[in-house]
Amino acid sequence: MKLKQEPGFSLVELIVVIVITGILASAAIARYKSLSDATEAATCKQNQFNLETAQSFFYMDRYMDPDQTTRYAESFEELAPYFPEGRLPQCPSANGEYLLLPNGVVDCTDAGHHR
Numbered sequence: 001m002k003l004k005q006e007p008g009f010s011l012v013e014l015i016v017v018i019v020i021t022g023i024l025a026s027a028a029i030a031r032y033k034s035l036s037d038a039t040e041a042a043t044c045k046q047n048q049f050n051l052e053t054a055q056s057f058f059y060m061d062r063y064m065d066p067d068q069t070t071r072y073a074e075s076f077e078e079l080a081p082y083f084p085e086g087r088l089p090q091c092p093s094a095n096g097e098y099l100l101l102p103n104g105v106v107d108c109t110d111a112g113h114h115r
């Protein structure tokens with residue numbers, strides 16, 4: 001007596017394929033998240049550099065004016081004229097915000113974005 005083989009996949013074969021697909025997908029998602037974080041950090045560090053460059057321009061403008069007592073900008077709004085359309089760069093991370101430190105240094109509140 002010969003058993004009739006039904007066409008298609010068995011339940012075990014389907015489960016094996018689903019498990020392997022899940023493992024591959026989780027590895028790809030982890031890699032994507034890692035690359036996304038690295039891209040955000042690099043963009044943020046470049047933004048900080050651009051803000052410090054604007055701070056240098058602000059300083060030079062103040063340096064030429066003998067009536068000014070403060071040389072560095074005390075708020076980011078003072079740096080806005082040095083950016084196209086007055087738009088200040090923002091940290092690409094949702095929980096990052098720029099800080100204006102003494103001597104024209106700029107930092108980000110996101111721990112992974114320090115220079």
Ligand SMILES: [Zn+2]
Pocket residue numbers: 044091092093096097108109110113
């Ligand atoms: Zn940042």
